[in-house]
Amino acid sequence: MTVRNLPPVSELTEQQQRGWSCVWCAAPLSTGTAINLGEQRHEPAFGSPYWWFPRACPDARACAKREVTGDRR
Numbered sequence: 054m055t056v057r058n059l060p061p062v063s064e065l066t067e068q069q070q071r072g073w074s075c076v077w078c079a080a081p082l083s084t085g086t087a088i089n090l091g092e093q094r095h096e097p098a099f100g101s102p103y104w105w106f107p108r109a110c111p112d113a114r115a116c117a118k119r120e121v122t123g124d125r126r
Contacts (some may be wrong), residue, residue: 062095062105072108078119086111 059076068074074081076090087108096102110116 059090059093059107062093063097065105065107069107070105072106075110075116075119076107077109078116080110080116080119082108082110 057077062070065076066074066079068081069076069079072082072087072089075087088111090107090109092104092106094102094104110119
C-alpha cells in the first residue's frame, strides 16, 4: 500500500473526519471493508484539541479514480 499524507482535517466533511466516508474521495464506507488510518489528534489554532478517525476505501485505484472524477459511489 502506498503511504499518503492525510488531507488537512479543516478541509474535510464531518463524515470524512468520523470515518463514515473516505478521507480522499468522500465515498461512503462500510464497517467491514474500510481501511482504518488510525486516530489522529488535531490541535486547532483556536478551540480545544480533538481526535478524528480517518478511513479509506479498500480499493486504492477505484478511490483515486473517484477522487479525480468526483464520483462518490
